[in-house]
Every structure is written in C-alpha cells, then in structure tokens.
Amino acid sequence: MTALMKNPKAMKQVQEEIRKSVGKKGDIHILNEDEIQNLPYFKAVIKESFRLYPPVPLLVPRESMEKSTLEGYEIQPRTIVHVNAWAIARDPEIWENSEEFISERFLNSDINFKGQDFELIPFGAGRRGCPGIALGVASMELALSNLLYAFDWELPCGMNKEDIDTNVKPGITIHKKNDLCLIPKKYL
Numbered sequence: 168m169t170a171l172m173k174n175p176k177a178m179k180q181v182q183e184e185i186r187k188s189v190g191k192k193g194d195i196h197i198l199n200e201d202e203i204q205n206l207p208y209f210k211a212v213i214k215e216s217f218r219l220y221p222p223v224p225l226l227v228p229r230e231s232m233e234k235s236t237l238e239g240y241e242i243q244p245r246t247i248v249h250v251n252a253w254a255i256a257r258d259p260e261i262w263e264n265s266e267e268f269i270s271e272r273f274l275n276s277d278i279n280f281k282g283q284d285f286e287l288i289p290f291g292a293g294r295r296g297c298p299g300i301a302l303g304v305a306s307m308e309l310a311l312s313n314l315l316y317a318f319d320w321e322l323p324c325g326m327n328k329e330d331i332d333t334n335v336k337p338g339i340t341i342h343k344k345n346d347l348c349l350i351p352k353k354y355l
C-alpha cells in the first residue's frame with residue numbers, strides 16, 4: 168500500500184484492473200481467490216512489493232556443514248551464513264532501475280518468488296524455505312485486492328506522496344517505523 172501510494176500511476180492501473188475484471192457486484196462484494204487469479208497486473212504489484220520490501224530481509228541464518236569456497240571466499244565448517252535477500256532483490260546488476268517500483272517488469276517474465284529464481288527469494292529457498300508461502304501469499308492478495316477494490320485512498324490533508332516514510336524498525340521481520348495513515352473513500 169505504501170508503494171502504491173507513492174506511485175499513483177500504479178495505484179490507478181491496479182485499481183482499474185481489479186474493478187474492470189470484477190465489475191460492480193453490490194455493496195459488500197468481497198473478492199475471492201479465484202477472482203484474483205485473473206489479475207496479472209495486481210499479481211505483478213504483489214511481486215514487485217515482495218522484491219522491494221521482503222518481510223524477512225535476511226531470511227533465517229544457515230550454518231555451513233563443510234568447508235566450501237564461494238566467489239573466492241573460503242567458508243569454514245560451522246560458519247553462520249546470512250543470505251541478504253533484500254540486497255539481492257535490489258542488485259542493479261540483476262534488476263534494471265532496481266530501486267524503483269516498476270511492477271511491469273514482471274508482466275512478461277517467468278520470475279516467481281517460490282524459491283526457484285534466486286534473484287527473488289522473499290520466502291527463502293531450499294529445504295528450509297517458508298512452508299507457509301501459500302497462506303502468506305493468499306492473505307496478502309486477499310487483503311490488498313479487497314482494499315483496492317472497495318476504496319479509493321487519500322493521504323491526510325497537507326501530506327504529499329514524497330512525505331510517505333518507508334523506514335523500518337530494526338528486527339528479523341520488517342515493520343514500518345511510522346504507520347501509513349490513509350483516508351478511505353468508499354468506491355462501491
């Protein structure tokens with residue numbers, strides 16, 4: 168939501184896609200998982216959000232079992248290794264305009280966050296990858312799609328999109344330092 172409020176063009180496009188696809192279905196229609204599958208731009212927005220703001224930026228630490236060499240670095244057995252998924256997802260050698268929120272990059276791309284594409288691993292990868300991925304993604308998609316479908320969102324009086332803070336608190340999982348306060352305007 169923070170990224171969309173900072174990028175009004177993306178916000179407009181994703182809301183148009185959802186509202187066009189679902190139509191006006193009365194006062195209290197709630198999108199279900201089937202309806203979400205027909206929303207390619209929305210899906211791309213979710214991926215781009217996971218890319219720029221992975222909720223567990225350093226994944227869960229590993230301990231190496233044997234001596235190995237990685238890009239010239241010798242890693243001794245029993246070394247604690249952190250995988251910086253946040254930095255990988257912002258690496259300018261991998262991602263064009265890596266710091267910018269550009270959901271379109273995923274429209275004609277097979278890259279997914281399920282642990283096969285190592286440039287995008289918000290749920291980790293391998294045997295200790297997140298077992299809750301399906302529930303995590305479904306929760307994100309259902310919550311966000313419904314907020315976008317049912318309401319238009321405005322910033323409080325006097326606030327500009329440049330004022331929106333993306334800073335986070337320290338910790339294993341990401342939490343915003345300052346809450347995003349928005350005014351919902353009923354669309355339906």
Ligand code: HEM
Nearest residue numbers: 222223226227289290291292295296297298299302303304
């Ligand atoms: C958007 C939601 C979520 C994100 C981004 C997320 C992300 C992650 C990440 C990055 C890891 C570490 C993977 C690794 O180091 O390779 C992890 C582990 C784990 N996650 Fe999630 N997770 C989410 C939701 C959930 C949910 C809904 C559940 C349970 C219902 C869950 C249960 C777990 C468990 C049990 C582990 C530890 C797995 C292990 O060490 O073998 N996660 N998650």
